[in-house]
C-alpha cells in the first residue's frame with residue numbers, strides 16, 4: 082500500500098515537473114528541427130541502413146535519392162510540417178520484401194541512434210515512434 | 224555464491240563481443256524470481272533477451288530479496304528463439320534467517336508468444352506460459368500442511384508499450400492471469416490436505432520509461448491463501464531498472480511480501496543483475 086502511494090507520488094511530481102518545464106507548444110515538426118532537422122534525421126538513418134548488414138540487402142535495387150526524398154517528405158508530413166508525401170502507400174512500397182520483425186526492430190534501432198545523436202528530446206522521439214510503430218502492420222511480411 | 228556469479232557474468236560480458244539481438248533495448252524486460260521475463264515478481268508477455276524474429280538469445284541472472292526474517296536467493300538462465308519461445312530455469316533458495324534452515328525450489332519455465340507485438344500493434348502482446356515447480360526440501364512444507372512437492376502454474380500475460388504518455392515518456396503496462404496451486408509461490412509447497420484445486424490470481428505491473436535505459440516500476444501479485452497454519456498475503460514492489468546496454472541490466476527495488484509463515488509485514492530490498500547475449 083505504502084509502495085503504491087510512493088509510486089503515485091513520484092508520478093505526480095513527474096507530471097508536475099513536466100508541466101512546469103512547459104511541454105513545448107510547438108509541433109513535432111519543429112521539435113524535430115524543422116526541414117533541416119528532418120533532413121539530418123533522414124541522412125543519418127540512410128547512413129545507419131547502409132552500415133547495417135542485417136537490412137542493407139533489402140535496398141540493393143533501391144533508387145536511394147528518391148528514397149531519401151520520399152522518406153523526408155513522409156517524416157515532414159507525419160510530424161505536422163508543410164509537406165505532402167508523394168510516394169506510394171506503405172503497403173505497396175514494401176510488398177515483395179518480406180520485411181521481418183527483426184528488420185523493423187533494426188531500422189527503429191537505427192532511427193533511435195540517430196535521434197539520440199542529434200539530441201532530439203525524448204518526448205519528441207517518443208511522439209515520432211508513436212507515429213511510426215503502427216505502420217508495422219502495413220510494412221511487415223508482405 | 225551470488226558474488227561469484229556476478230564476477231563470472233562480468234568476465235563473460237567483457238570477453239564477449241556484442242552478439243545482442245535486434246530487439247529495442249529494455250523490451251526483453253528483466254528476469255523474475257521465477258526465471259521468466261518480466262518485472263521482479265510478475266511474468267510479462269515479453270520474451271527474455273534481445274532475440275527478434277529468427278534470432279536466438281540467452282540470459283543469466285542472479286537476484287536477492289532480503290526481507291525482515293527471510294532471504295531469497297535466485298540463480299537462473301533462459302534461452303529464447305524467434306521472440307516467440309522462451310525456456311527458463313531458476314533455482315530458488317529461501318533462507319529462514321530466524322528459524323534456521325532453507326527451502327529450495329527449482330522452476331522450469333516455458334513461454335510462448337501467441338499474438339500482438341509489444342511496440343508495433345494496437346493489440347497488446349499476448350503470451351501463454353507455464354512454470355513447472357519442484358520443491359527440494361519438502362519436509363517443512365509438508366509439516367505445515369502442503370499436499371504436493373511439485374506444481375504446475377499456467378498463465379496468460381498481456382503487455383503493451385504506450386508511447387508518449389507521462390511527460391512525453393513511454394509507459395509499459397502488463398496484466399497476467401495465473402492458475403496456481405502454489406503456497407507462497409511454491410516455497411511452501413502446493414495445495415493443502417482438503418483442497419487441490421487451481422486458484423486463479425491476477426498480477427499486474429506498470430512501468431514508466433524515463434529514457435531508453437532507465438525505468439521505474441510498480442508491481443502487484445495476488446496470492447492464494449490456502450494453508451491453515453499461517454496467513455498468506457499479496458505481494459507488491461516498486462523498482463528502478465537500469466538497462467546499461469543490451470548485455471547488462473540492474474534492478475533495485477523495495478518489496479512488501481506481507482505475512483510469511485507467521486512472520487508479519489515482511490519488507491525489504493530487491494536487487495537483481497542480468498546478463499544477456
Ligand code: HEM
Nearest residue numbers: 136139140142143151152155168169174180184185188213
Ligand atoms: C519505420 C517505418 C518505415 C517507414 C516510415 C518507411 C518509409 C518508406 C518510404 C517513404 C519509402 C518510399 C516509398 C516509395 O518508393 O514510394 C520506403 C521504401 C522502402 N522501404 Fe521503407 N519504411 C519503413 C520501414 C522499413 C523497413 C523496416 C524496411 C526494411 C528493413 C524498409 C525497406 C524499404 C525498402 C527496401 C524500400 C524501397 C522499395 C523500392 O526500392 O521500391 N522500410 N519506405
